[in-house]
Amino acid sequence: MADHESGAAVAATLMYAEASEAGATIARFLDRNRDTLAMLGARLRALSPAMVVTCARGSSDHAATYAKYMVETLLGVPTVSAAFSTVSLYDAHPAQVDAGASTLCIAISQSGRSPDLLATVERQRASGALVVALVNDETSPLADVADILLPLCAGPEKSVAATKSYIASLAGIAAIVAAWRDDDALRADLAALPALVDIAFALDWSSVTRGLQDATNLFLVSRGYGLAIAQEAALKLKETCGLHGEAFSSAEVRHGPMAIVQAGFSVIAFDTGGVAGEDVRALADTFAERGARVWLASHADASHPAIERLPALAVSPELAPIVMIASFYRMVNALALARGYDPDQPPYLAKVTRTR
Numbered sequence: 001m002a003d004h005e006s007g008a009a010v011a012a013t014l015m016y017a018e019a020s021e022a023g024a025t026i027a028r029f030l031d032r033n034r035d036t037l038a039m040l041g042a043r044l045r046a047l048s049p050a051m052v053v054t055c056a057r058g059s060s061d062h063a064a065t066y067a068k069y070m071v072e073t074l075l076g077v078p079t080v081s082a083a084f085s086t087v088s089l090y091d092a093h094p095a096q097v098d099a100g101a102s103t104l105c106i107a108i109s110q111s112g113r114s115p116d117l118l119a120t121v122e123r124q125r126a127s128g129a130l131v132v133a134l135v136n137d138e139t140s141p142l143a144d145v146a147d148i149l150l151p152l153c154a155g156p157e158k159s160v161a162a163t164k165s166y167i168a169s170l171a172g173i174a175a176i177v178a179a180w181r182d183d184d185a186l187r188a189d190l191a192a193l194p195a196l197v198d199i200a201f202a203l204d205w206s207s208v209t210r211g212l213q214d215a216t217n218l219f220l221v222s223r224g225y226g227l228a229i230a231q232e233a234a235l236k237l238k239e240t241c242g243l244h245g246e247a248f249s250s251a252e253v254r255h256g257p258m259a260i261v262q263a264g265f266s267v268i269a270f271d272t273g274g275v276a277g278e279d280v281r282a283l284a285d286t287f288a289e290r291g292a293r294v295w296l297a298s299h300a301d302a303s304h305p306a307i308e309r310l311p312a313l314a315v316s317p318e319l320a321p322i323v324m325i326a327s328f329y330r331m332v333n334a335l336a337l338a339r340g341y342d343p344d345q346p347p348y349l350a351k352v353t354r355t356r
């Protein structure tokens with residue numbers, strides 16, 4: 001493994017230490033919340049919510065993207081992201097939920113402290129929604145306001161950039177879906193996740209670290225269940241590396257943005273398997289043919305010869321994003337240092353941001 005991926009400075013950051021605990025965090029989450037999840041599953045099957053509303057910011061909102069794809073695909077329930085300003089600035093009131101059409105509100109937050117998130121969750125609750133909170137800080141106001149609390153069990157997360165709490169949030173969403181569907185196969189796959197996340201964290205993505213050292217911008221592309229990690233990767237590149245990354249689905253990028261993907265333009269493509277992965281790989285081939293610099297994280301066999309491959313584990317498409325982002329986190333910590341940034345203390349950012 002290259003020095004800048006394995007050297008002492010790289011492993012000395014809080015971000016590295018916290019990201020390396022992601023597998024253990026998932027194991028703690030599943031263990032601690034087993035009974036609550038079983039109770040929640042039964043309650044959701046009885047309630048049969050007509051809609052899910054997600055409340056989150058930043059990395060946590062990318063976990064909400066994952067919730068949208070998981071819930072809409074595996075449960076068929078429309079899942080929308082709450083726009084906090086409608087409540088916190090414009091004082092909007094969500095329509096009162098009647099007994100026949102319940103709403104499930106899923107709030108996701110490491111800190112559980114942003115006022116606009118709290119205002120929106122409180123109003124969802126007042127309108128009759130069942131509020132489930134995936135939150136790391138159990139002393140937070142969000143933990144208090146929730147009907148059902150699912151602690152993320154990540155322990156203290158001090159690096160400004162969220163890592164283990166994001167991975168735990170993704171696993172938490174998959175666990176809610178498994179409980180709601182009473183899906184033994186998904187539960188079994190979840191139980192195997194901690195070990196896979198540990199293995200993924202050790203994979204060598206150092207060709208990206210070398211290739212993006214002097215980059216100024218790039219696209220991050222995935223699709224379906226994987227879109228959430230393309231969004232998360234783009235945020236991490238901004239937060240920790242001062243690098244402008246923009247995330248798109250491999251469908252959306254074809255509707256205009258790809259006009260700027262020309263020779264030399266950088267793209268990281270996340271193939272998280274299944275039919276969505278096929279589309280991501282086809283797009284990666286198209287971009288490589290144009291002369292773009294394309295990294296493809298994938299466990300599939302073939303791709304365009306110019307594509308730089310990043311190792312990935314064979315995991316079900318539903319859970320592959322949770323595993324793949326662990327490999328990205330290790331790489332992006334090293335990239336931040338290589339670019340002269342401290343990934344734990346990005347300029348202008350705080351660990352807990354309170355927006356109104």
Ligand SMILES: N[C@@H]1[C@@H](O)[C@H](O)[C@@H](COP(=O)(O)O)O[C@@H]1O
Pocket residue numbers: 057058059060108109110111112113114160161162349350351352353
């Ligand atoms: N810099 C952090 C982000 O990394 C984090 O994702 C966001 C959401 O935080 P929380 O999950 O605590 O609500 O807050 C801050 O802005």
